[in-house]
Amino acid sequence: MTYSDAQVIDTITARFVPVQINTQEAAGQPLVQRFYQVWTPDLRVLSPNGVDLYHWNGYLPPAEFVPQLLVAQAQTLLRLHDEPGAAAVYREVLERFPTSAVAPEAQYFFAVSAYKHSHNASDLLDNWRRLQTRYPDSIWRVKQSFIEEG
């Protein structure tokens, strides 16, 4: 089980306040309706004021769940305008989990986070170009492919 894995426990405990809602119980229905919940597993990362800033569906084994959690944390920090915090977590994904399924997403948004903090175009473009060499078959490479033209 994913939730009994030591790395998963460490990651959740250190970075999140974890809430579980049983979608089959009446007590859970207000949150099921509030978040338009339709299918489990359904994981959301929320700001402390309860706004859903990243979510995903579906089972993941620990080796994919931990980097997915980190990408969710990083994206939430980015949307809360903590660009240095977001960049640090995206970098952690790229260093610790470079072959994970979410690594290309981390590379894309590491570039965005770095650029939005520095306003230096090379932080964006140099880091996006790494998608071309490291993750050439990724949809995130396609999402920056306009810079490859010309």
Place this chain on the structure above:
Amino acid sequence: MAPIQWTDDFDMACQQAGQDHKLVLLDFFSPT
């Protein structure tokens, strides 16, 4: 290792997240 300390109190979790400078992880599950 101690298991994850889940809560089902959403409002308290949000308040705790603000105090601890953490984020809320909300897991909707369906027992199998």
